[in-house]
Amino acid sequence: MLTHPNLDQMQALGLGGMAAAYLDLADQSNADDLSHDERLGLMVDREAAMRADKRLTNPLVVARLRFV
Numbered sequence: 001m002l003t004h005p006n007l008d009q010m011q012a013l014g015l016g017g018m019a020a021a022y023l024d025l026a027d028q029s030n031a032d033d034l035s036h037d038e039r040l041g042l043m044v045d046r047e048a049a050m051r052a053d054k055r056l057t058n059p060l061v062v063a064r065l066r067f068v
Contacts, residue, residue, distance in 0.1 A: 017047035 010019040021043040025031040031039070 015047055017050035018043040020050075021046035 007019050007022065010016070010022065025034075025039055025042065034042075
């Protein structure tokens with residue numbers, strides 16, 4: 001399977017979370033036991049989690065809160 005074009009397209013589309021999950025699944029030995037739907041679900045979950053984290057962290061960075 002051509003992984004680099006897939007990863008390049010995911011990055012170009014702004015799907016960094018899916019690309020990271022894709023690489024993690026490729027490195028795991030038990031990933032072959034998962035169905036296509038399960039793999040896709042894991043990648044979509046990672047993308048959603050990364051976007052939610054970004055929504056929370058970006059305003060905190062802009063706020064420049066100081067620790068006392």
